[in-house]
Amino acid sequence: MTLTDLRYLVALARERHFGHAAERCNVSQPTLSVAIKKLEDELAVTLFERSAADVKITDIGARIVAQAEKVLLEAGQIKELATAGRDPLSGPLKLGVIYTIGPYLLPHLIPRVHQAAPSMPLLIQENYTARLAESLKRGDLDVIVIALPFEEPGIVTQAVYDEPFRVLMPTGHPWENDTAIPAKRLAEEQLLLLGAGNCFRDQVLEVCPLCRPGEGLQRTLEGSSLETIRHMVATGAGVTVLPSTAAAPIPGGNPLLTVRPFEAPEPFRRIALAWRVTYPRSGAIDVIRQAILASPLDGVRPINPR
């Protein structure tokens, strides 16, 4: 049993296809077949049911694969430790960002990180919080940028900034003359919402408890983005709530759109970094944090680490 064998095992469990798994491991199909068979012989256990139609993992196989993943994750930590021991700012950093932050943060973040740590390229993935959390735990990501609350065993978080919410309406809307909008008044309007899975959607619904989706004027745009919603507001389809960084990303802005703050207490979300407790490159995380705080993010309030 070698680490290579375990990698083959995990790949096969993921792909459920010898050929594809082999390709993913950059080896030939027979290599992988033989390795799996060798493992099965060594452990004296059938790990997979092979049939013409597909490859099914056995019950015991699944448990062993889960354990193999743990072994590989821990083994990967050895390389991370070595990298960190050399220089935490060398080697690629796998960064995950939620959809409602990525487009507004990354254009500022990337050049700043590159300047602070030129030998630390960023490998970036945008996704929902739940997916990012999974990847983070699996080791597919090193650090993620998400909104609090966020509690996962084995994961630590550090708040970075608070970001107030804004109301976005088409220019000419009756609220245009108000300097600040009370949250309850959202219930009077057609409110455009992101699809389920976006944490920001839930946060908006918390702001306005009367806005139950499906009852009344709210409209959910499944699989959509804040940018799409912005365009819909511009066409007069309704109003929406945006995080401040997303409210006016282009200097000057769109003349068809008007942004107004909420009335106090202004609703906001708290954005944080999260990483595995065991992740050794704390220096790299600090660089990310500094780069975020150095970015010109509209309306945000930095949080100092305790």
Place this chain on the structure above:
Amino acid sequence: MTLTDLRYLVALARERHFGHAAERCNVSQPTLSVAIKKLEDELAVTLFERSAADVKITDIGARIVAQAEKVLLEAGQIKELATAGRDPLSGPLKLGVIYTIGPYLLPHLIPRVHQAAPSMPLLIQENYTARLAESLKRGDLDVIVIALPFEEPGIVTQAVYDEPFRVLMPTGHPWENDTAIPAKRLAEEQLLLLGAGNCFRDQVLEVCPLCRPGEGLQRTLEGSSLETIRHMVATGAGVTVLPSTAAAPIPGGNPLLTVRPFEAPEPFRRIALAWRVTYPRSGAIDVIRQAILASPLDGVRPINPR
């Protein structure tokens, strides 16, 4: 980086002496020296400070050794899992049973399986043959109990017993005085039938080709069960055909109901086990078969495996 390398690494960290560490690993000293050097090159980190006096572990080396120990521990768990999973009678078995067998077989089967294989809990699902077949092929079920004929690619079957059909009528019915009922005479009566999807319904209709549902006196009870039909017969709503195990499930029976056999040739159904050809826990299947045959099922004729 291999698991062997990590074992050498850990041994050296413990012994702080290349020769002794090599001895403990049952390899020569140069073998261990080379392996450690290879690791250091691969990780681009100095793990040990070699001096004439002794071998000192570096700061980063100590952290990597600790991690290596974790990897080895987790890797050892794989072997433990394999040992634990080697017994086909350990671990849950996902068993599917058709609706017209489940209520009569399972009360006998479950305690017998538990006795024969205490560490093999049964996860049971009752459904139509077609649904069970699908789940079986998908791997959601491991073994199913169905009525023959049953042909599916990749699935093998083994007949377990034959079960004759019986006529159930309300007590006081004119047929009560007959010792056996000819199948054709069913067409004379209001015949209560299970809904489509139940294989038993089709088998009953085969017994009596004149009984076309929808024409004449037959009545189909969609979404119903044999127990419901039994109650309807008791109220005089008609007669029905039951498999023998369902004819008198309670000792003593119901005074409102009378059961009579068919005239020879007695119609029957053949009950079988089915599983994927690739399913590795044949021992578990055998336990199920034995437990079925050991159950006191009214009127059934066991079939010996060829």
Place this chain on the structure above:
DNA sequence: AATCACGATAGTGATTAACTATACATCGGA
């Protein structure tokens, strides 16, 4: 300076892991 202890290096053989080519099994369509 000679010796000793110990790790590093060189060179060689055996094992193993990888490849290509091809056999074999199964399923679906003609």
Place this chain on the structure above:
DNA sequence: TCCGATGTATAGTTAATCACTATCGTGATT
């Protein structure tokens, strides 16, 4: 029922790796 497509297993070969013995180099001790 045969044939082709798909997918896994096996055979045979090559290359890389691992582990061995023998020996060297270095620093500490006598």
